[in-house]
Amino acid sequence: MQFQLTDEQEMIRKMVRDFAKNEVEPTAAERDEEERFDREIFDQMAELGLTGIPWPEEYGGIGADYLSYVIAVEELSRVCGSTGVTLSAHISLAGWPLYTFGTEEQKQTYLTPLAQGTKMGAYGLTEPGSGSDAASMKTTAKKDGDDYILDGSKIYITNGGEADIYIVFAMTAPEEKHKGATAFIVEKGMPGFSMGKKEKKLGIRSSPTLEIIFDGVRVPKENRLGEEGEGFKIAMMTLDGGRNGIAAQAVGIAQGALDAAADYAKERKQFGKPIGSQQGVAFKLADMATKIEASRLLTYQAAWLESEGKPYGKASAMSKLMAGDSAMEVTTEAVQVFGGYGYTKDYPVERYLRDAKITQIYEGTNEIQRLVISKMLMQES
Numbered sequence: 001m002q003f004q005l006t007d008e009q010e011m012i013r014k015m016v017r018d019f020a021k022n023e024v025e026p027t028a029a030e031r032d033e034e035e036r037f038d039r040e041i042f043d044q045m046a047e048l049g050l051t052g053i054p055w056p057e058e059y060g061g062i063g064a065d066y067l068s069y070v071i072a073v074e075e076l077s078r079v080c081g082s083t084g085v086t087l088s089a090h091i092s093l094a095g096w097p098l099y100t101f102g103t104e105e106q107k108q109t110y111l112t113p114l115a116q117g118t119k120m121g122a123y124g125l126t127e128p129g130s131g132s133d134a135a136s137m138k139t140t141a142k143k144d145g146d147d148y149i150l151d152g153s154k155i156y157i158t159n160g161g162e163a164d165i166y167i168v169f170a171m172t173a174p175e176e177k178h179k180g181a182t183a184f185i186v187e188k189g190m191p192g193f194s195m196g197k198k199e200k201k202l203g204i205r206s207s208p209t210l211e212i213i214f215d216g217v218r219v220p221k222e223n224r225l226g227e228e229g230e231g232f233k234i235a236m237m238t239l240d241g242g243r244n245g246i247a248a249q250a251v252g253i254a255q256g257a258l259d260a261a262a263d264y265a266k267e268r269k270q271f272g273k274p275i276g277s278q279q280g281v282a283f284k285l286a287d288m289a290t291k292i293e294a295s296r297l298l299t300y301q302a303a304w305l306e307s308e309g310k311p312y313g314k315a316s317a318m319s320k321l322m323a324g325d326s327a328m329e330v331t332t333e334a335v336q337v338f339g340g341y342g343y344t345k346d347y348p349v350e351r352y353l354r355d356a357k358i359t360q361i362y363e364g365t366n367e368i369q370r371l372v373i374s375k376m377l378m379q380e381s
C-alpha cells in the first residue's frame with residue numbers, strides 16, 4: 001500500500017483547500033444561520049471541475065480517481081459540512097449509479113450535465129416508514145404501456161429541490177420484496193413530481209433536505225436505470241461508495257474543529273500559560289488528532305480500493321463508522337477546549353459539533369454500518 005498521494009491528488013487538495021478557504025468559509029456561518037443554500041458555490045465547484053472529479057472526460061468529468069474525490073469532500077467539509085455533503089450526494093449518490101448502471105444514452109443525457117455541473121443530482125431511497133429497513137419501501141412504479149407511473153414519496157433528500165436529476169427507487173413488484181424494486185431517473189419538472197416539506201435541522205443547515213412527492217409521475221422506460229428488480233442492488237451498491245463520501249465529510253468536519261481548537265489552545269492563557277501547554281488540554285488535542293488520522297486512513301483506503309477496482313463495501317462501511325463516531329468525539333472535545341466561548345456562535349466549533357452528528361445517521365446509521373460489516377465478516381469466514 002502507498003501512503004503518499006500522487007501529484008494530481010496533492011494538486012486537487014491544494015486547489016480545493018484554497019477554494020474552500022476563499023469562497024466557502026467566509027459565508028459558512030451565515031448560510032448555516034439562515035439555512036441558505038448557495039447555488040453560486042456549486043457553480044464555482046463546477047468551474048473547477050469538482051462536480052465531475054471521478055468521471056471520464058468523455059462524460060464531462062476530469063478523469064481523476066475516487067481518492068481525489070474524497071479529498072475534495074474532506075477539504076470542503078473542513079470549512080463547511082453542508083458544502084461537503086452537497087458534492088458527496090451529487091457525485092456518489094447520483095453520478096455513480098448513472099456511471100455504473102446507465103446505458104450510453106443515459107450517461108450522455110444525465111451523467112454529462114451532472115459531471116459538468118450544469119445540473120445537480122440527488123438520490124431518493126428513504127421513506128417515512130422505510131429508513132434502515134430500506135427494502136420495505138412503499139413507493140410504486142406501475143407499468144403503463146412503455147412508461148411507468150410513480151406514486152409515493154421519499155424523505156430526507158439531500159440536494160432536494162435544488163437538484164435537477166433524481167435517482168429514485170420504487171416497487172415494480174411489491175410482492176417480491178427487495179427483488180421487486182427498480183431504479184429510475186426522474187427529472188425536476190416532470191408532471192406530478194413535486195417538492196414537499198423542507199426540513200429544519202440541527203446541523204448541515206445550508207444543505208437543503210426535502211421531501212419529494214410522486215403523484216402519478218409518468219416516467220418513460222428510457223429512464224429506468226438497470227433492469228426491473230435490480231433496484232435494491234443498485235441502491236445498496238450506490239451506498240457502498242456514498243458511505244465513504246460521508247466518512248470524508250466526517251474527517252473534514254473533525255479536522256476543521258481540531259484546527260480551530262489547536263489555534264485557540266495556543267493563544268488562550270490561563271494560570272499564566274497557554275492552555276495547550278497544560279496536560280488536560282494537550283492530551284485532548286493529541287487524542288483528537290489521532291482519531292482523525294485513523295479515520296482518514298480508513299477513508300483513503302476505501303477510496304483507493306474503489307479506484308483499484310477491488311471490493312470496498314466493508315472498508316467503506318468501516319470508514320463511515322470510524323470517521324462518524326470520531327467526528328462526534330472530536331467536535332465535542334473541540335467545544336470543551338474552547339470552554340464557554342465554544343458554546344457560543346462567536347466561534348465555529350459549535351457548528352462543527354452540530355454538523356458532525358448527521359454523519360452517524362445518514363447513508364445508513366452507524367448501527368447499520370456495524371450490521372453491514374458483521375454480515376460481510378460472516379460471509380468471509
Ligand code: CAA
Nearest residue numbers: 125126131132133134135157158233236237362363364368
Ligand atoms: N451490494 C450488492 N448487493 C447487496 C448489497 C451490496 N452492498 N447489500 C445487500 N445486497 C443484496 C444481497 O446480496 C441480497 O441479494 P439476494 O436477494 O440476491 O440474496 C439482497 O441485497 C438483500 O440483502 P439483505 O438480506 O442483506 O437486505 P436487508 O433487507 O437485510 O437490508 C441493510 C440490508 C444493510 C440493512 C440495508 O437495508 C441498508 O443498507 N439499510 C440502510 C439504508 C440506508 O443506508 N439509507 C440511507 C439512505 S440515503 C441518505 O441517507 C440520504 C442522503 O441523501 C444522504
